[in-house]
Amino acid sequence: MKTIASCVDEIIMSSPFLEEGLSRDIINFSALAKDLNHTISQMLRKPVKDGAIMMALRRHQQPLNLDNSVPLKRVFKNLGDITVRSNLSDFTFQNSKSLINSHTQVLEKISANQQIFYAFTRGMFESNIIISTSEKESISKAFKNEVLIGQQDKLSAISIYLPKGNSKIAGLYYQIFKRLAWERITLYEVVSTTNEFTIVVEDLLVDKAFSVIKRLKD
Known part of the structure; x- marks a missing residue:
C-alpha cells in the first residue's frame, strides 16, 4: 500500500535535480511540501497535510554524495x-x-x-x-x-x-x-x-x- 513516505521517495528518485537540491540542503522543506501536496494527494487519492509531507522529506534517505567520492575526484x-x-x-x-x-x-x-x-x-x-x-x-x-x-x-x-x-x-x-x-x-x-x-x-x-x-x- 502506498504511503506518503513512499510517494515522496518515488517523486524524488524520478527527479534528479530535486534529489540534488535536497542533498545540498538548498531546498526549503516547507515550500517543497506545499508544492508536492497536490501530486501526493492524487497519488494516494485522498487529501494529505503539508506537515506529513515535510516529515517524510526530512526522513528521506539521501543517496551517497558521489561529488565527494575520492575515486571519482581522482578520475x-x-x-x-x-x-x-x-x-x-x-x-x-x-x-x-x-x-x-x-x-x-x-x-x-x-x-x-x-x-x-x-x-x-x-x-x-x-x-x-x-x-x-x-x-x-x-x-x-x-x-x-x-x-x-x-x-x-x-x-x-x-x-x-x-x-x-x-x-x-x-x-x-x-x-x-x-x-x-x-x-x-x-x-x-x-x-x-x-x-x-x-x-x-x-x-x-x-x-x-x-x-x-x-x-x-x-
Whole structure:
C-alpha cells in the first residue's frame, strides 16, 4: 500500500535535480511540501497535510554524495586530452540485411584518411552514423538503397580520454551528464568506448559544452 513516505521517495528518485537540491540542503522543506501536496494527494487519492509531507522529506534517505567520492575526484583530475571535432553530420538508418554492406563501402573509402571522423552504432532497430560532413556524398551513395530515418548537419563532437579503470567508478557518467544538464546543454548523440567518451552537440552549443567538460578537472 502506498504511503506518503513512499510517494515522496518515488517523486524524488524520478527527479534528479530535486534529489540534488535536497542533498545540498538548498531546498526549503516547507515550500517543497506545499508544492508536492497536490501530486501526493492524487497519488494516494485522498487529501494529505503539508506537515506529513515535510516529515517524510526530512526522513528521506539521501543517496551517497558521489561529488565527494575520492575515486571519482581522482578520475576527473587525471582526465586526458579533450578533443573537439567540428563539421560533422549525423545519419540514422533503419536496420536491414544489406546495411552492413553499405557500412563496409564507406569504411573502405575513408580508411586511408585518418582526418575523417567516423562513428557507427547499431541498435536493435536502427543504426547511427556520425561522419565528417565532407563525406556526405559518400554516405548518400553507399546507403542509397537504405531507409533514412533522420539526418542532421552542423554538429560538433567533444571527445574525452578517460583514465584506465574508469568503468569501475560509480557515478562517473552521471556527473558529466548532470553538469551538462545544469547548463541546459542538449546532447545530440553520445558515443563511448572503454577509455574514450564522446558527446555530440549542435555547433551553437560546442563552446559552452567544452567549457563544462574542461571544468571537470577543477
